[in-house]
Amino acid sequence: NAGVTQTPKFQVLKTGQSMTLQCAQDMNHEYMSWYRQDPGMGLRLIHYSVGAGITDQGEVPNGYNVSRSTTEDFPLRLLSAAPSQTSVYFCASSLTGGGDTEAFFGQGTRLTVV
Amino acid sequence: SQQGEEDPQALSIQEGENATMNCSYKTSINNLQWYRQNSGRGLVHLILIRSNEREKHSGRLRVTLDTSKKSSSLLITASRAADTASYFCATDSGGYQKVTFGTGTKLQVIP
Numbered sequence: 001n002a003g004v005t006q007t008p009k010f011q012v013l014k015t016g017q018s019m020t021l022q023c024a025q026d027m028n029h030e031y032m033s034w035y036r037q038d039p040g041m042g043l044r045l046i047h048y049s050v051g052a053g054i055t056d057q058g059e060v061p062n063g064y065n066v067s068r069s070t071t072e073d074f075p076l077r078l079l080s081a082a083p084s085q086t087s088v089y090f091c092a093s094s095l096t097g098g099g100d101t102e103a104f105f106g107q108g109t110r111l112t113v114v
Numbered sequence: 115s116q117q118g119e120e121d122p123q124a125l126s127i128q129e130g131e132n133a134t135m136n137c138s139y140k141t142s143i144n145n146l147q148w149y150r151q152n153s154g155r156g157l158v159h160l161i162l163i164r165s166n167e168r169e170k171h172s173g174r175l176r177v178t179l180d181t182s183k184k185s186s187s188l189l190i191t192a193s194r195a196a197d198t199a200s201y202f203c204a205t206d207s208g209g210y211q212k213v214t215f216g217t218g219t220k221l222q223v224i225p
Contacts, residue, residue, distance in 0.1 A: 004156070035215075042202065043157075043215040090156055099145050099206025099213035100164075105156030 002026050006091050006106035013081040013113045021076040021109050023091030029104075031097035032074040033058070034066065036087040037108075043090065049074055050097060081113045118146075118203040118216035126222040133190040135219040137203030138183075145206040146179060148188050150199045151218070157202065160188075193223045 007022045025032065033048035045058030049068040063085060065077040074093075078085060088110050094103040121136045137146070145164050149157040163170045163179045163186065170177045176189040190197055200218040207214075 040217060042217040045213075092157075097213070098208065099147065099204065100162075102147065102159035102162060103149075103157075103204075103213075105158070107156050108154070 004091055004093055004104050004106040006089075006109050008109060009107065011109060011111050013078070013111065015081060015083060015113060017081050019078050019081070021078075021089055021091075021111075023074045023076065023106060024072050025074075025091075025093040025104070026072065027093060027104065028071060029093035029095055030071065031095070032068070032091065032093045033097070033103075034064070034074070034076045035090045035092065036060065036085075037090060038087050046076065046089075048097060078111075081111075083113045085111065086113045087111060118205045118214060120201070120203060120216045120219040122219060123217070124220045124222070126224065127193055129193060129195055129223055129225050131193055133193050133197070133221055133223070135188050135201055135221070137186045137188070137205075137216055139186075139203075139205045140184065141207050142181070142184075143205045143207050146177075146186050147204045147206070148175075148177060148186075149202045149204060149215075151202065152199045160201075190221075193221075195223050195225045197221060198223045 004025045030051045034046040035043040044060050047066040049055045091106040092103040095101045118137045118139045147162045148160040151157045174191045179186045200220045202218045203216045
């Protein structure tokens, strides 16, 4: 049982480049989410999805797009990378999204934008 | 915006000692969870406590919740070097956007 798988683990982008962070889960969870983790800031919610075809914005959505075509996959797209997007990105899934069940996290993607 | 704030920000103890970290939050919650994050890894769920519970145990972990003071504490007894990690509380105020994480307590257990 792989849980939540994120790729890549590390990425360096130049300002203005675009890329997609991949996230897949094999637990048949309806709820998936993307967070960014910055020093001293904890985890901040970027986007989330409550099921295939349904996505919504979190606390810090600007500069990011998501889609959810299947239950398993929830990719995060950076449209035009900026140095302010240098961060560690985590994908998570849970049975429900309301904090009444545990969330399972991927290993993270460390992104540097130069 | 941060709902939960952990205290202390960093804690260093000897192996075998107990470690206590606290989480304070601002608005009413439905549930509170504690997670552990080892360096360079994702968060791992430790324990969930509901608003109508006051204390919960899981192995060497003991979590308390005081809704009147809007605070929770995580106690790790008989700490081990493997407990070295950052610990986060996550508060649930209801709804998908209402689960927020604190900034974490960095625990170092010295062998």
